[in-house]
Structures are given as C-alpha cells and as structure tokens.
Amino acid sequence: MPSVVISPFSVATFPYGGGHFWVYLQYALGLRALGFNVYWLEAFRTKGREEQEAAALATFRTRMRQHGFDGKFILYVTRSREPSPEAPAEYLDMAHAEAEDIFAHADLLLNFHYAISPGLVSQFRRTALVDIDPGLLQFWISRGQLSVPRHDFYFTIGETLAAPWIHIRPPVCLDHWPYVFDPDSDAFTTISNWDSSDWIVDGEETYENTKRVAFLEFADLPRVTRQRLELALIGRTDRDKAEWKDLERRGWRIRLSSEVAGTPEMYQAYIQASRGEFGCAKPFYVRSKNAWISDRTICYLASGKPVVVQNTGPSSYLPNGEGMFRFSTAGEAAAAFSAIDAEYELHCRSARRIAETWFDAKQVLQDVLNVALHQERRERHSAVGVR
Numbered sequence: 001m002p003s004v005v006i007s008p009f010s011v012a013t014f015p016y017g018g019g020h021f022w023v024y025l026q027y028a029l030g031l032r033a034l035g036f037n038v039y040w041l042e043a044f045r046t047k048g049r050e051e052q053e054a055a056a057l058a059t060f061r062t063r064m065r066q067h068g069f070d071g072k073f074i075l076y077v078t079r080s081r082e083p084s085p086e087a088p089a090e091y092l093d094m095a096h097a098e099a100e101d102i103f104a105h106a107d108l109l110l111n112f113h114y115a116i117s118p119g120l121v122s123q124f125r126r127t128a129l130v131d132i133d134p135g136l137l138q139f140w141i142s143r144g145q146l147s148v149p150r151h152d153f154y155f156t157i158g159e160t161l162a163a164p165w166i167h168i169r170p171p172v173c174l175d176h177w178p179y180v181f182d183p184d185s186d187a188f189t190t191i192s193n194w195d196s197s198d199w200i201v202d203g204e205e206t207y208e209n210t211k212r213v214a215f216l217e218f219a220d221l222p223r224v225t226r227q228r229l230e231l232a233l234i235g236r237t238d239r240d241k242a243e244w245k246d247l248e249r250r251g252w253r254i255r256l257s258s259e260v261a262g263t264p265e266m267y268q269a270y271i272q273a274s275r276g277e278f279g280c281a282k283p284f285y286v287r288s289k290n291a292w293i294s295d296r297t298i299c300y301l302a303s304g305k306p307v308v309v310q311n312t313g314p315s316s317y318l319p320n321g322e323g324m325f326r327f328s329t330a331g332e333a334a335a336a337f338s339a340i341d342a343e344y345e346l347h348c349r350s351a352r353r354i355a356e357t358w359f360d361a362k363q364v365l366q367d368v369l370n371v372a373l374h375q376e377r378r379e380r381h382s383a384v385g386v387r
Contacts, residue, residue, distance in 0.1 A: 018267030030361030087119035134158020171361035222251025289313025323350030
C-alpha cells in the first residue's frame with residue numbers, strides 16, 4: 001500500500017483548537033479514503049510544563065485513536081523556538097529507527113510546517129510543501145522573516161501566485177461533514193482568534209493583520225440587518241473583553257470559542273447548528289486579492305450552510321450569489337442575508353453543491369497526488385527563496 005506522511009503544525013500542543021485540528025485531519029482522512037497508508041508527523045515543543053504538556057499529549061493521542069491513526073502518528077521533541085537544521089534526535093511513542101524507516105519508504109511527505117528541519121525533509125524521497133497562508137508565506141520568505149527548506153513541489157491555496165506555486169483548493173471530507181438542514185437555526189456565526197501579534201511590516205508601511213481589525217470595521221452591521229450574528233472567539237486580554245462588550249452593545253452575540261468549539265466534535269456541532277457563516281478576512285488577504293478562502297468556510301458549505309464572506313479578490317471558480325456571497329461593504333452583507341432568508345433551503349442546497357463541486361477532499365487530493373507522485377520533480381525555483 002502506498003504511503004504518505006503529512007506534517008501538520010502545532011496540533012498536539014493546541015488541544016483546545018478544534019478547528020485547527022480539522023484543517024489537517026481533512027487531508028489525512030482524504031488521503032486514507034484514496035487508499036493511502038497515512039502517517040501524521042509533528043513536532044512537539046516542550047517548555048518544561050510537565051502537567052500541562054502531559055494533558056495535551058493525552059488529548060492528542062486520544063484523538064488520533066478516535067480517527068483511526070493509532071500507531072500512525074510520529075511526534076518528535078523540540079525544545080527551541082528556532083528550527084534546527086538537523087533531523088530530530090528524540091521521538092515519542094515510536095523508536096527512532098522505526099520512524100526513520102517510515103520516512104525512507106514513504107512515497108511522499110506532504111508538509112505544512114514551513115520551518116521544518118531540513119535534515120528531516122532530506123530523509124524523504126519526494127516532498128511537497130502546502131501553503132495555507134497564501135501571500136503571507138511568500139511575504140515572510142521574501143523579507144527574510146522565514147526560511148523554508150527546499151521541497152520538490154510547492155502547492156498553495158492562493159489562486160494568483162506565480163510559478164513554482166501550484167494552485168490547489170482546500171479539501172473537506174464530505175463523508176465526515178454531511179448536509180444538515182435546519183430551517184429554525186437563527187444565527188450566522190464564525191469561529192476565530194480575536195487578536196494576535198500578527199503585524200505586516202513592509203518598508204515604511206506597518207499595519208495590524210488580525211481578525212480583530214477585520215471585524216471591527218463591520219462593528220455596526222447588526223444595525224443594518226435583522227439577521228442575528230454571533231462570534232465564537234479566542235481572546236485573553238482585558239482589551240479583548242472590553243471590545244467584545246462593545247460589540248454586544250451594538251447587537252452582536254459573543255461566545256467563547258473554548259466553550260462552543262474547543263474540541264473537533266464541538267467545532268463541527270457548532271457549525272452544523274448555525275444558520276450560516278458570516279466571516280471577515282485578515283486585511284492582508286483583502287489587499288493581496290489572491291481569492292483566499294478559509295478552511296472553516298468550506299466546512300460550513302459542506303454542512304449546507306450558506307456563507308457570507310469578505311471578498312478577497314476575483315476568483316476563477318468561487319461563486320457569488322447562491323450559497324456563497326462575497327461582500328466588501330456592510331450594505332452588501334446585509335443584502336446577502338436578505339437574499340438567503342428569502343430562499344433559505346435553496347441556498348443551503350447550493351452551499352452543499354459548492355462543496356461537492358470544488359472542495360471534495362478525494363478530488364482535491366487526487367489532483368495533488370497526480371502532480372506530486374506522477375510528474376517529474378520541478379527545478380527548485382529560486383523565486384521560492386528556500387535554502
């Protein structure tokens with residue numbers, strides 16, 4: 001049986017990120033559905049917090065077993081924030097020699113960890129990098145903020161990036177995300193990290209690149225629509241809480257993400273109980289116009305939930321006006337809610353059809369494999385800026 005090793009980023013150390021886990025699980029389940037033996041490879045960064053780290057590892061191991069990956073996950077230990085050029089020296093749950101034997105015989109490494117060790121990448125016969133931060137990743141590389149090891153192929157979910165980047169669509173496993181129709185569901189929702197240290201510094205231009213500034217631009221949206229709007233947020237600071245209180249005064253409903261979407265099961269249940277998604281994009285995606293779409297949005301679509309999402313630029317395939325509405329102004333968003341409410345079931349069925357047509361994990365990943373396994377390796381293009 002052919003095998004693929006996927007290398008996610010920071011799942012085991014983030015036990016309360018139900019949606020973050022699903023990002024990579026879609027790839028793992030999709031590859032397995034295509035008949036591949038799938039291994040999950042991940043760095044586990046230890047900070048010496050023994051009790052907290054033990055709990056995170058226990059949660060991760062349980063989730064791997066639940067999804068049929070018992071004995072198929074490989075965790076290696078790192079103690080530094082800075083990536084090491086050398087291959088890992090310490091593994092959890094698996095002997096060093098066994099891990100390296102899996103690497104040597106794997107048909108492909110599908111890597112999402114941009115700062116992975118070059119020594120680890122070199123142990124695979126064929127490698128592909130998957131970019132889920134289109135434009136941002138290339139910006140970080142071009143400014144010397146991130147060094148990415150060389151790979152044989154470079155995939156991206158952004159539509160407008162130049163060669164050697166190969167456009168793919170984010171996948172959703174339709175069998176695991178069924179259509180759920182509920183005409184009585186009331187709120188358009190989304191799940192998001194509210195604030196972070198994400199700033200864009202480009203010469204003399206500096207701006208905050210967070211969901212916080214994206215949503216605050218539309219803070220008064222509840223005043224121009226009757227549609228109930230709800231945000232499930234991750235936040236930590238007093239400023240976060242004060243801003244959430246202000247949003248509530250303006251008509252938003254605020255929930256804690258950890259309470260409604262902190263596990264993969266809760267995340268899915270929250271999406272499938274929603275009327276649809278209202279989602280804003282980080283400012284960089286709006287400015288760069290690479291038609292970015294969230295991995296979360298495609299879960300709403302697969303569930304038959306219409307989406308009203310911020311426009312991130314012209315797309316060759318993303319629809320606008322049935323099942324999916326792309327807005328730039330509060331007025332456009334309000335009009336989208338009215339259109340959806342007028343023919344709700346039609347838009348629910350259209351949302352599911354969009355997922356089936358464009359984001360089916362088996363088709364998306366078959367396209368990836370057709371390139372990564374059946375084409376000659378591309379010359380490692382200097383435009384990627386890799387080592």
